[in-house]
Amino acid sequence: MNADNHPLLEVENLKAHLTLDEGVLKAVDGVSFTIAPGQILGLVGESGCGKSMTVQALMRIEPKFARVEGKILFHPPRGLPVDLAALEPHGQEIRAIRGGDIAMIFQEPMTSFSPLHTIGNQIVEGIRLHRTSSRRAARQLAIEMLARVGISNPQQRVDEYPHQLSGGMRQRAMIAMALACEPSLLIADEPTTALDVTVQAQVLQLMRDLQSDFGMAILYITHDLGVVANMVDEVAVMYLGKIVEYTDVNSLFANPLHPYTQALLKSVPKVGKKQRTRLASIEGSVPVPINRPPGCAFYARCTKAIDGLCNTRDPQLVEAEAGHRVSCFLYQEEGEAVDEAENQGGHYAG
Amino acid sequence: MLSYFIRRMFYMVIVLALVSAVSFYIVNLPPGSWIESYALELLAEGGEIADQAELDYLTQRYGLDKPLHIQYLRWIGPILTRGDFGQSFEWQQPVWNLIRERLMLTMIISGASILFIYAVSIPIALYSATRQYSIGDYVFSFMGLIGLATPNFLLALVFMIVMLKVFGVSPGGLFSPEYLRESWSLAKFWDMVKHLPVPVIVVGTAGTAELIRILRGLLLDELEKQYVKTARAKGVSEWRLIIKYPFRMALNPVLSTIGNLLPAIVSGSAIVSVVLGLPTTGPLLLRSLIAQDTYAASSMLMMLGVLTVLGIFISDLLLMWLDPRIRYERAN
Secondary structure, three states: OOOOOOOOEEEEEEEEEEEEOOEEEEEEEEEEEEEOOOOEEEEEOOOOOOHHHHHHHHHOOOOOOEEEEEEEEEOOOOOOOEEHHHOOOOOHHHHHHEOOOEEEEOOOOOOOOOOOOOHHHHHHHHHHHHOOOOHHHHHHHHHHHHHHOOOOOHHHHOOOOHHHOOHHHHHHHHHHHHHOOOOOEEEEEOOOOOOOHHHHHHHHHHHHHHHHHHOOEEEEEEOOHHHHHHHOOEEEEEEOOEEEEEEEHHHHHHOOOOHHHHHHHHOOOOOOOOOOOOOOOOOOOOOOOEOOOOOOOOHHHOOOOOOOOOOOOOOOOEEEEOOEEEOOHHHOOHHHHHHHHHOOOOOOOO | OHHHHHHHHHHHHHHHHHHHHHHHHHHOOOOOOHHHHHHHHHHHHHOOOOOHHHHHHHHHHOOOOOOHHHHHHHHHHHHHHHOOOOEEOOOOEEHHHHHHHHHHHHHHHHHHHHHHHHHHHHHHHHHHHHOOOOHHHHHHHHHHHHHHHOOHHHHHHHHHHHHHHHHOOOOOOOOOHHHOOOOOOHHHHHHHHHHOHHHHHHHHHHHHHHHHHHHHHHHHHHHOOHHHHHHHHOOOOHHHHHHHOHHHHHHHHHHOOHHHHHHHHHHHHHHHHHHHOOOOHHHHHHHHHHOOOHHHHHHHHHHHHHHHHHHHHHHHHHHHHHOHHHHHHHHO
16 A cells, blocks of 8 residues: 555666667666656756657666666555566556556647547557456546547547547546556646647646646646646656756746756746747757767756756756755855766766 | 548559550550561461461451551450450450459458568568677578579579478479369468478568568667657557557558569569469460460550559558648548
8 A cells, every 4th residue: 555655666776778870868767766656757848858759768668779767666555566767668567557556648639640540449448457357447447538538429429530530639638548457657748749739838737737636647748838837746857867956836937047948937928928038948959869978968068057066967866945956056065966976877866 | 531532543644554555555565566476486487487367367356457546445345344354365264364363363462462571571571680790680680681682483493492402392383283273272282381382482581581671671760769868768568669659650661562572572572483483473474475465465464454453542541541741631
């Protein structure tokens, strides 16, 4: 049984390195975070920062040429904690957890369903793997779930094909599929990015409602800071395969510490702001993390970089204020930084 | 849906009408007619000069003095009204009797070849795609390229030599000599089955190699698709999900080529049939084209056209059965 003080998921120093012809791409390079039962953690960052690879590694559905290292300690509601990183990616153990205790919603509702099978068939497939082997009970459950996510006429919809549903409907069906097995952790990989703005709001509302009904924890991946403000309890900001800032949502918006987070917040357009002000953007683009030189990943784009320090040593994620962790030399003593560099490891988790 | 079928039937009739006209026209395209080649042959065989009166009589009897469109109507008319394909000039017997058994044997060999192609290439393609760049993948790709590059008739010759030298049996023909003149019986059928492997392998090798390449490429594309990841995230086992999702997607283009496979095999196997001495339509078609045996040649081309159109129709039906998007599109 899961004691209340247990976190649901503890990720420690997670790495996903992709072996490519050009070299090793460190898509995820030492990421640590924890999720408590029922908590919503937002994972924020630009495209290419490694957030999608992080969650694929969590589910162990990473690409074939990726190597996953580190610790992914999952405490299921029933049974003993498991280290997902140590499991065989196609093995029986991880498959029992995937889709059951941990479910996932993907970004593209258009391509996430097979066009050749009915919505019902694809929802039932998961239910029969994890909840009941009865075909009829599984179908009934699928219809109930479709009704639950606000799809009208679910008895008919269940036998329809994905191309007969609109994008918003498909994403609702996707959510129904993910929640059908009542997971204790839902991973949502930019679930509203591909939708119209009005539909986005509906889907977000739906996810909030379902969260309070089902009580599952959510790991919410997004690059949309507006969604972050609306949805999540805690935020981890990712940049180039690393978490650069990790705090609760209020202090992130009130007091962003990392120069990258500050720049990110400045680049959000605000309604009611003085007209004709230019929208701030971050100079440059996210570098490709192949054979990256040492030093802070944000060094090249940072306006507050300290030459000789930021480009020679890797900053570590340390607690700068109570419950507010940041990986930046601006908030650490130099001696501390040296200490950190010497004992590379996760003593910051805590 | 019904209106789609009716429309489809209508198109098939139009296509077949065009096929019949074009094949009749093409057969008659070379200068001269069967009469001239008959006279030449007599001259070459016995040195006797054909009697001009006899030639004139034959010309008149077969209507070869009439304009081409009249000849066409005299050929197509009986086919449509009585299913009568006319007389073969060369063999002096009804065309239908001539091609009936050969057509059936051709279809047996083609059908067996198609089954062979599928049975061999689908498992290999699945293996190669799921283990891309493995040693096995390279070995199969290498063998596939060789299979693709080897001409059929050469393979047939190699097979004949091997069968003769190693096993001491003559692989030519489709029947043992004692069954050649027999009418159909279970024993004769079994004898044919025993003779089938060599022609089937020879005819099917190139197709197998091609299908492996096509299917492997399609599967590699499909395996990267998002819906595969979705299924994996549900906890579906790897083999199950490959068969259920990407493999079924990859079958679409394969099924849609069934219609093309048939004529390709029939025409491709003509040379093989000559080399192996198989009693299929291929050698007969070649012979009747050389002899300008108009009715026999046109009728056989026509039959191949019918088979092709039917094949495409069948593959369309299969596609509709398999892919709801196509079904939906056609129904509306």
